[in-house]
Amino acid sequence: MLSLNSHARSLCCIAVLAMMACAPFRTAHAAADAQQVAQLQSQLEQSLKAIDQLTARVRELESRMDAVQPGAAPGTAPATAGSPASAAPPATGVAPATPASGTADERLASLEGDVAEITAANAARHDDMGLPLHGFADVGAGTRSPNNPDLHGADVGSLDFYLTPELGERTRSLFELNFKMSTTGALVTALERIQLGYQLADATTLWLGRFHTPYGYYNTAFHHGQQISTSLRRPKLVEFEASGGVLPAHTVGLWLAGAKRMEMGRLTYDLYAGNAQRIVAGVIDTNNVGSPHGDAIYGGNVSFLPQALDGFRVGLSAFTTKVEDDLVARNLTRVNNYGVYVVYDTDRWENMAEYYRFDNDDLSGSTGSHNSEMGYVQIAYRAGAWIPYARYENADFDQTDNYFAAQRSGGSYFRTALGLRYDLDWTSALKLEIAETHLTDRATDTYEEALMQYAIRF
């Protein structure tokens, strides 16, 4: 208890002493109040003047920004625009009340200027996007090579680059370079397309160069783009020339193409004329540097996409050409080809069918006229990333027709295939296919294949 009382007394003494010590200060503080109020009033006046100055500065910056960016969004206007101080004329020659507020305002103005410059610079950057390079690539494996059933195991598909440089408002260009393996494994480099064009109107572009021959649908829609094609490989009957195709997949010449939107739907058309192809060592050759006899191919393709049925397309195509082969007899054949195709491509379905008929005439011999036909049907269902598909193709070629007899892949066949595509992401896909092929005349044989492919685009 004694100790408690002693402690309490000590505390009381300290409190009294502290109060006594503070008393003179409080008296002095009261005496200085009047002087401090006067100082604050002075500072307040200076602050008001500084606000006036800043308001004027903001207005000046706004007018500059408007000059740089006419019609800029009004939402960028500073909130001070309607303040009462803004009604007063701007003060001049008065220093800012506090350096901090002046710095902040300058930084804000500088930031606004920077944002405007960056936005303008980004918008201007679209004017020169350089030269975009795109392409496709695919590799695979299987019980047999998809291009040569006599080989087995893994295979390199192709690497395809294409460029579409912007050369002017109406000047168009398209270049495509392809690297692929031949059926024997040799590297083949091909200048797939070199097209220079001029867009005469919205519905008309005239191309000159080497292009994908616009017959049917598949050849121009997918060609080397394995990643954009649902199936693992092209139907054999519309394969590339060196991969077993019997149609000239490429033409060197003139190509007039376009599309016209009408009330009922959209009409597309292609008209072309170019060097007649020839057959060299059993393969169709495009005659890239000219036709030996000046013969030509003429053709066209027209399709209609009705407004009422989204995704549906029906078309007709035809071409005529004179083809010489390199057999000892040097046969010359008038090849007349007529095609019809139907496509139904929606979010769920990708169905297509093509049918071709040949009415060929032997111009150099006496075998007369020959009729052949070929076609395929493919049905695919898009179930998210999974796309199962089925295809049936059939080719019935007249083997007394020199055009088919001279071609290495000119034998008749039919093939059934079931496949499954899985989209790994937007730009890559895995595909599996099992197929059974029946060779029906030149050689009679049946073989099965189980194939896998990994295809990308970039």
Add this chain to the structure above:
Amino acid sequence: MRYASRPERARSLLRRAALPLLATLALASFSVASRAEGLYVICHPSVAISASDLRDVFLGEKQFAGPVRLVPADNSSARATFLQKVLGMDYAKYLTAWTKKSFRDGVNPPTVSSSDAEALAYVKRAPGRCSYITTAPGPGVLVVATF
């Protein structure tokens, strides 16, 4: 010093949090409403097209409006809304459609702006340009359609 009991502290915390929470919710709903509010498809005043042309313009099927070459640009900040409302497709299908178009016809896909301000500045810069934004554009551009 008085220590509040747990329920009191909870109530106090709730009271203090209520105002910011309500403000945040209000702002969020306003933001969502604003975002869903509108899409302005804009073109340079030199362009004479209608809303029914937009699908063809942004898929590369229509490249000229009279003598004026059309130059569409995507706006990544509003692309999902645009694709859904105007083209009726998702981004994957849009990319594939352009890959096919570019590969077949040699037409380049639209360039891409990253914001409304950039898209607006891009459209104003030269004749023939079109894009889309989520805020009212003000003067200097032609609003072809609002969604």
